[in-house]
Amino acid sequence: MIKVKLNGHDYRYELFQIISLFYNKNEIEFTDELEYSFESKADLNELLVEFKIYEDNIMIISETAKITYENKSIKNAIKLTALRALKRYTGINIPWGILVGIRPTKIVHECFKENLKDDEILSYLTSVYDLSIEKACLALEVAKNESKFLTYNPKNISLYIDVPFCPTRCIYCSFTSTPVVGNELLIKGYMEAVQKEIKETLRFLTEKGFNIDTIYIGGGTPTALSPLNIEKILEELSKHIDLLRVREFTVEAGRPDSIDEEKLKVIKDYACSRISINPQTMNDDTLKRIGRNHTSKDVIEKYNLARNLGFDNINMDVIIGLLGETKEDVNYTMKKIKTLSPESITIHTMAVKRASVLNERGYKDKNSEIDDMYGIAADSCRSIGMYPYYMYRQKNMVSPLENVGYCKKDKECIYNIQMIAENISIAGIGPDAITKLLYLNENRIERVANVKDIREYINRIDEMIDKKIKGLDTLF
Numbered sequence: 001m002i003k004v005k006l007n008g009h010d011y012r013y014e015l016f017q018i019i020s021l022f023y024n025k026n027e028i029e030f031t032d033e034l035e036y037s038f039e040s041k042a043d044l045n046e047l048l049v050e051f052k053i054y055e056d057n058i059m060i061i062s063e064t065a066k067i068t069y070e071n072k073s074i075k076n077a078i079k080l081t082a083l084r085a086l087k088r089y090t091g092i093n094i095p096w097g098i099l100v101g102i103r104p105t106k107i108v109h110e111c112f113k114e115n116l117k118d119d120e121i122l123s124y125l126t127s128v129y130d131l132s133i134e135k136a137c138l139a140l141e142v143a144k145n146e147s148k149f150l151t152y153n154p155k156n157i158s159l160y161i162d163v164p165f166c167p168t169r170c171i172y173c174s175f176t177s178t179p180v181v182g183n184e185l186l187i188k189g190y191m192e193a194v195q196k197e198i199k200e201t202l203r204f205l206t207e208k209g210f211n212i213d214t215i216y217i218g219g220g221t222p223t224a225l226s227p228l229n230i231e232k233i234l235e236e237l238s239k240h241i242d243l244l245r246v247r248e249f250t251v252e253a254g255r256p257d258s259i260d261e262e263k264l265k266v267i268k269d270y271a272c273s274r275i276s277i278n279p280q281t282m283n284d285d286t287l288k289r290i291g292r293n294h295t296s297k298d299v300i301e302k303y304n305l306a307r308n309l310g311f312d313n314i315n316m317d318v319i320i321g322l323l324g325e326t327k328e329d330v331n332y333t334m335k336k337i338k339t340l341s342p343e344s345i346t347i348h349t350m351a352v353k354r355a356s357v358l359n360e361r362g363y364k365d366k367n368s369e370i371d372d373m374y375g376i377a378a379d380s381c382r383s384i385g386m387y388p389y390y391m392y393r394q395k396n397m398v399s400p401l402e403n404v405g406y407c408k409k410d411k412e413c414i415y416n417i418q419m420i421a422e423n424i425s426i427a428g429i430g431p432d433a434i435t436k437l438l439y440l441n442e443n444r445i446e447r448v449a450n451v452k453d454i455r456e457y458i459n460r461i462d463e464m465i466d467k468k469i470k471g472l473d474t475l476f
Contacts, residue, residue, distance in 0.1 A: 003031040007041040014075045015040050017100045018082040021400055022090050038085075040078055042067075049074065051081035053089050061085050076128070083130055094400050097130030102392045103420055104135075104402070108143035109150070135402075138388065142404070145389045146417045152440055154475070156213040157205060158418055161194070161233065162430030163219040164454055167258050168291055177220045178454060190431075190454055191229055193461040195236045197429045200465045202240035204472060205427065212241050213424065214248040214415040221254040227262045234270035243271040248414045250274040256302040257294035264309050274413065276346075277303050278317035282336040283329050286322050296336065303340050313411055314342045320374045320401075321350035330373040334380035344407035345386065347377045351394040374401050381406035390416045425475060427468065431457040435468050437475060446471065 002023055006012060012030055019028050019038070039052045047068070053061040063085040065077040079098040087094060096104065107129070111121045118140060125136040165187065166177040180187065205212070215237070222230065234243075243249060251267050253259050253275045267275065281287060282296040306314060316337055320330060337345060349370070378388075386406035390413070393402045405416055418424045422445055428435040435448040448471040450464045451457050457464065 001029045002027050002038065003029050003033065003036040004038045004040070005031055005033075005036040007039060008044065009040070009042040009074065009078065011040075011075055011078050014079055015082055018079045018098060019086065021083075021094050021100075022086045022092055038082075040082060042074060042078065044074070049077040049081050051078075051085045053085055061089050063088075080128075080130060093132070094130075095132040095135045096393065096400055096402070097125075097132075097135075099129050099131065099393075102394060103422075104139045104393065105143040105146065105391060105421070108139050109147075109421075112143070112147070138391070138402075138404075142388045142391045145387060145412070146421060149412065149414050149417045150421055150423045152423055153211075154440070155209060155211055157210045157425045157427055158214040158216070158415055159201075159212055160415075160419075160426055160428045160430075160433055161198070161215070161217045162428070162433040162450075163194075163217060163222040163225060163233075164190070164431045165219065165224045166221045167224050167255055168293055180224045186454055186458075187225070187229065189458040191232060193458045194430055195232060196461055197465055197468075198233070198236045199240070201427055201429060201468060201472075202237070204469050206240055208472075208476065212246055214250070214418065215243075215246055216250045216252070216415040216419075218250075218252040219254070221258050222251055223253045223255075223258040223263050223267075227260075227266050230263055231266045231270075234266065234272075238270060246271070246273075248273055250276070250413060250415060252276045252278075253302075253306075254278050255292060255294065256298040257292070259302045259305070261305060261309070264306055264311070268309055268311065272311075274313040274315065275306060275311055276315040276317060277306060277342075278315075279333070279337070280317060280319045281322055281325065281329065282333040283325065286325055286329065289323050300336075300340065303342070312343070315344040315346060315405075315413065316340070316342045317346045317348060318377060319348045319350050320377055321370050325373070327369050327373050327376060330376050334377055338380055338384055341384065343411040344405060344413065345377075345381050346403065346405045347374065347381070348403045349374060349394075349401040370401065378404070378406070385409070389413075390420055392420045425472075427472065435471060437471050439475075446474075 004015065004019065016028060035057065037054055041050045047066055048064060049067060050062060050064045052059050063081040065081050067074050067077050076098065083094060083098050108121060111124060121140055122136045125131045125139065126133060164177055165180045168179055169177055178186065237243060249272045251272050256277060277299065279296065279299040282299065284295050287295065303314065318333055386408055388404045389407050390405045391402055405413060422436065422438065425438045426436045428450060431450055431454050432452040433450045437446040448468050451460060
């Protein structure tokens with residue numbers, strides 16, 4: 001066990017976040033015993049923070065930091081000293097520094113408000129948060145590219161609809177998803193509940209004069225539903241809003257083994273402006289390992305089918321760090337996807353979630369090639385004229401990197417930007433969907449969550465609707 005002693009402060013969680021970047025979380029233990037490996041000490045009278053590393057009770061590394069305005073808080077100073085000491089001790093590079101949150105660009109937008117120049121922003125990110133210059137530049141670039149979509153209108157709201165079903169469950173997935181086969185009665189109950197929730201939510205929003213800015217139907221895999229059930233959801237939407245006037249309408253078609261011509265035609269008929277067809281990898285052996293019942297050939301066939309039906313804004317997702325993959329595999333995947341030339345590509349670094357099959361199996365891969373693999377994917381996107389437009393990070397990634405959406409000119413996914421930037425209220429519909437209520441003048445966001453379990457969602461649908469509408473009503 002790695003024993004950690006706190007001295008003069010109790011910022012246990014913040015310190016744990018940093019140490020777990022270097023060590024397995026289960027190996028970290030906070031102690032009051034006389035023997036320990038790490039010590040974090042704060043002297044608030046001297047405004048000084050120190051992190052010490054010991055071997056055989058002898059201090060071998062020490063990092064100190066003054067608590068100043070630039071540190072923002074004692075928390076940052078505590079994290080910064082721990083990070084720098086552990087980088088020296090382990091030789092491990094942490095490119096995002098002490099930024100363990102999921103929204104790195106928020107700090108850049110705060111810098112924009114202070115009218116800082118580019119070089120000042122980069123200096124701030126690298127010195128105060130210990131970002132590498134590469135990640136600081138990426139955060140700045142993404143923040144600039146997303147800025148034009150961050151205007152605020154209190155009468156605008158976006159809509160997210162969760163479809164919690166999939167053909168099968170991938171081994172890395174932790175989302176609330178249920179196989180469609182054998183769950184026909186559950187799907188029937190879900191359909192009745194979600195249609196009711198759409199109806200009541202949109203009736204309230206239209207009565208209050210809200211404008212539906214963007215719509216995103218995700219999951220799960222929405223196209224795991226039958227064409228009839230997909231149409232029922234889209235038809236319910238169209239009863240209450242003019243879908244042609246929605247700025248962006250995305251359906252996460254997702255897995256190729258769930259897509260067919262009839263479903264795509266239904267989606268197209270209801271003015272969907274953007275879809276995703278997500279291979280994750282173009283290597284058939286990997287697809288088998290991760291539990292996806294399709295091949296790379298299926299990806300190409302369904303992509304071409306969508307093109308032939310007139311879809312002109314298609315996103316494709318890839319995951320870096322999939323079980324057993326190498327740099328050569330990633331290079332092969334990106335070459336195949338570049339040939340298809342989608343409008344956008346989202347690069348995910350695999351995160352091993354607590355609820356995933358991989359985590360249940362004790363997966364602890366620390367692939368030394370992850371950084372290079374990620375670089376191959378990012379360079380491939382830029383080579384076909386794409387630029388990064390949104391970014392977020394996750395806990396438990398196999399490498400301390402990021403997820404980034406790349407797109408061709410004017411093909412940004414506006415909903416993705418809104419979701420991460422949190423610059424608009426979002427009404428969430430379906431099991432495990434989150435309604436985000438933005439009170440901009442108070443610099444505050446409230447969340448209203450639907451229950452995760454599908455059966456609970458069905459049985460308590462009136463409660464879910466009532467709770468959401470009461471929350472939305474507070475926006476006035």
